[in-house]
Amino acid sequence: MLLLALDTATPAVTVALHDGARVVAESTTVDARRHTELLIPAVLDALAEAGADRRDVTEIAVGVGPGPFTGLRVGLAAATTWGAALDLPVRGVCSLDVIAYEVVRSGSAGAQPFAVATDARRREVYWATYDAAGQRTDGPHVGPPLTPDEHVGTMLAALPAAGAGARLYPAAFAQVVEPEYPSAAVLATAVAASAVEIVEPQPLYLRRPDVTVTTGRKSVLGSASTGSASTGSAQSGRRQR
Amino acid sequence: MSVADDPLILGIETSCDETGVGLVRGTTLLANAVASSVDEHARFGGVVPEVASRAHLQAITPTLRRALDEAGVRLTDVDAVAVTAGPGLAGALMVGVSAAKALAVAIDKPLYGVNHLVGHVAAEQLENGRLTEPVVALLVSGGHTEILEVTDIATAAELLGQTLDDAAGEAFDKVARLLDLPYPGGPHIQRAAATGDPTAIRFPRGLTSQRDMERHRYNFSFSGLKTAVARWVESAQRDGAPVPVDDVAAAFQESVADVLTRKAVLACQERGITTMVLAGGVAANARIRDLTRERCAAAGIALRQPRLSLCTDNGAMIAALGAAVVERGLPPSSIDFGADSSLPVTEVLVR
Numbered sequence: 126m127l128l129l130a131l132d133t134a135t136p137a138v139t140v141a142l143h144d145g146a147r148v149v150a151e152s153t154t155v156d157a158r159r160h161t162e163l164l165i166p167a168v169l170d171a172l173a174e175a176g177a178d179r180r181d182v183t184e185i186a187v188g189v190g191p192g193p194f195t196g197l198r199v200g201l202a203a204a205t206t207w208g209a210a211l212d213l214p215v216r217g218v219c220s221l222d223v224i225a226y227e228v229v230r231s232g233s234a235g236a237q238p239f240a241v242a243t244d245a246r247r248r249e250v251y252w253a254t255y256d257a258a259g260q261r262t263d264g265p266h267v268g269p270p271l272t273p274d275e276h277v278g279t280m281l282a283a284l285p286a287a288g289a290g291a292r293l294y295p296a297a298f299a300q301v302v303e304p305e306y307p308s309a310a311v312l313a314t315a316v317a318a319s320a321v322e323i324v325e326p327q328p329l330y331l332r333r334p335d336v337t338v339t340t341g342r343k344s345v346l347g348s349a350s351t352g353s354a355s356t357g358s359a360q361s362g363r364r365q366r
Numbered sequence: 367m368s369v370a371d372d373p374l375i376l377g378i379e380t381s382c383d384e385t386g387v388g389l390v391r392g393t394t395l396l397a398n399a400v401a402s403s404v405d406e407h408a409r410f411g412g413v414v415p416e417v418a419s420r421a422h423l424q425a426i427t428p429t430l431r432r433a434l435d436e437a438g439v440r441l442t443d444v445d446a447v448a449v450t451a452g453p454g455l456a457g458a459l460m461v462g463v464s465a466a467k468a469l470a471v472a473i474d475k476p477l478y479g480v481n482h483l484v485g486h487v488a489a490e491q492l493e494n495g496r497l498t499e500p501v502v503a504l505l506v507s508g509g510h511t512e513i514l515e516v517t518d519i520a521t522a523a524e525l526l527g528q529t530l531d532d533a534a535g536e537a538f539d540k541v542a543r544l545l546d547l548p549y550p551g552g553p554h555i556q557r558a559a560a561t562g563d564p565t566a567i568r569f570p571r572g573l574t575s576q577r578d579m580e581r582h583r584y585n586f587s588f589s590g591l592k593t594a595v596a597r598w599v600e601s602a603q604r605d606g607a608p609v610p611v612d613d614v615a616a617a618f619q620e621s622v623a624d625v626l627t628r629k630a631v632l633a634c635q636e637r638g639i640t641t642m643v644l645a646g647g648v649a650a651n652a653r654i655r656d657l658t659r660e661r662c663a664a665a666g667i668a669l670r671q672p673r674l675s676l677c678t679d680n681g682a683m684i685a686a687l688g689a690a691v692v693e694r695g696l697p698p699s700s701i702d703f704g705a706d707s708s709l710p711v712t713e714v715l716v717r
C-alpha cells in the first residue's frame with residue numbers, strides 16, 4: 126500500500142507518504158498564505174523522494190480541521206478530488222487529534238491529560254482536551270483563549286497544551302508543549318496503525334459563514350479581494366470601500 | 367481534423383457561485399455540469415463568498431462525476447485539465463484550483479490555469495464554431511461588466527473597459543430590492559419591464575457625457591443609476607403615489623441596455639472590428655440582447671452569442687479555452703500556480 130497523507134488546517138502545509146510499514150517521505154512548509162501553491166508540488170516532491178509513482182497511491186488521509194476555512198479547503202478539495210478520480214478511499218481525521226497523537230507518542234506532556242489549541246484567528250482558538258492516552262475528552266470547539274474565571278478557561282489553563290494556539294496565548298495556557306502544528310507523517314502513522322478516529326473527509330468549520338455580501342466580485346483593476354489564503358472570512362471588493 | 371481526433375479537455379470553474387465541470391473536444395461541447403449555490407445567497411441579496419466556497423467544496427466531486435456521465439467518457443480518456451485561475455473570489459477559486467491540480471496529478475495529465483473572462487469568449491466557439499479574431503466581447507454578469515478585445519483567444523486579450531463600481535448584474539439585484547422584487551434581480555426586472563414603458567422615466571446613462579467619454583470611453587458606472595432609481599422611488603413613495611414598478615423596471619433596464627450596447631458598438635467601430643461576442647449571465651436579458659442585435663446590425667457588426675447555459679459561469683467555457691490553448695501547443699501552467707483573484711485579462715494562460 127501507499128498512503129498519501131496531507132493536512133492544510135493550519136499555516137503548515139504538510140504531506141507524507143506511508144508504505145504500510147513506515148513513513149517513506151514527508152515535508153512540512155509553514156506559509157499561511159500559499160496553501161494552494163504549495164500543496165500539490167509538495168506531494169510530487171514526496172513521491173519523487175519515495176521513488177514512487179503517483180499511480181502507486183492506494184489511499185488518502187486528510188486533516189479535516191478545524192482550521193481557517195480557506196486553507197482547510199485546499200487540502201480537502203485535493204484529497205477528495207484525487208480520491209474520486211481514481212476511486213481511492215479518503216479518510217478524514219480531526220487535525221487536533223493528529224497533534225494529540227504526537228503529544229502522546231513523544232511524551233511531550235508527560236503521562237497526563239492535556240489540551241490542543243490551534244489558531245482560529247479573531248483572537249480565538251480551536252481546542253480539544255485529551256486524556257493521558259490521547260483519547261479526546263472534549264471538543265473540538267472554537268472560542269476565545271480563556272480568561273481564568275471562566276469554567277472552561279480554568280480547566281484548560283491547568284493542562285499542558287500543544288498547538289500554535291497555546292503559543293499565541295501563553296497567559297491562557299499554563300504549559301506549552303510540542304508540537305506546534307499537525308504533521309502529515311504523524312497523520313499517516315496514526316491512520317496506518319488504525320490509532321485515530323476516522324471521519325468523513327468533510328471540513329470541520331465550527332463557525333457559520335460570515336455574511337458579508339460581496340459587491341465587487343470580479344474586479345480586474347487590482348485592489349479587489351486581498352483575502353487570499355488568510356482570513357477565510359468574507360472578502361470585500363473595492364466597491365465596498 | 368475530425369472531432370474524434372481533437373484532445374479531450376476537462377474544464378473546472380469555481381470563480382463565483384457556480385461549480386462547473388465541462389468536457390470539450392476542440393469546439394465541440396460534450397458535457398456542461400453546473401451546481402449553483404444561488405439559492406443559498408438569495409436571502410442575503412448577493413453572493414456571500416464563504417457560503418460560495420463551502421458550496422464549491424461540497425459540489426466539486428459530484429459535479430465532476432455528473433460531467434463524465436453526461437459526456438459518456440472516463441477520466442482515463444481526458445487529455446488535459448483546464449481550470450479558472452482568476453479573476454474571481456479568492457476563496458472560491460482556490461477550491462477549483464486545488465481540485466484541478468489534484469485531478470491533473472492523479473490522472474497524470476497537463477494542467478492549464480486560464481482566465482475566466484476569456485473563457486466567457488471561448489464559450490462562444492462551442493455554439494457557433496471557431497471565432498474569427500479579432501473580436502470585441504461584451505461580458506455582462508452579476509460579477510463583471512467588461513469590454514474586451516480578443517486578437518487571439520489563446521494568447522492575446524486586452525481589457526478595453528469595465529465597470530468602475532457595480533457590475534450590471536449587481537445593479538439589477540439592487541434595483542430589484544428597491545422594487546421589492548426577489549434575488550437574483552435580472553429575471554424579475556425583465557418580467558416587470560415587459561409591461562412597462564421604458565420612456566416613462568429618463569434615468570441617467572452613466573459615463574456617457576462628453577467629458578466622461580474622454581476619460582472613460584469604454585468604462586461603465588451603474589451606481590449613479592441605482593441611486594437615481596432609489597431617489598425616484600423614494601420621492602414617489604413620499605408623495606403617496608403607487609410606484610409603477612413596471613415603468614421603473616423598464617426605464618432602468620433601458621438605461622443599462624443603452625449604455626452597454628452603445629459603448630460596445632463604439633469599441634467595434636473605433637477598433638475596426640466587425641465581430642462582437644455577447645456573453646455573461648446578464649446577456650440572458652432579452653432587452654440587452656435585442657438592442658445589441660439591433661445596433662450591431664445597423665453598424666454592420668456580426669453578433670455572436672452562445673446559449674444561456676454557456677453564457678453563465680460554467681466549466682465548458684474553461685474547457686473550451688483550454689482546448690484553444692492546447693491546440694496552439696502552449697506549455698501547461700507550472701504546478702505551483704495559485705488562484706489570482708485579480709488576474710488581468712492579458713494573462714489568458716497563467717505560467
Ligand SMILES: [Zn+2]
Nearest residue numbers: 486507509679
Ligand atoms: Zn463570469
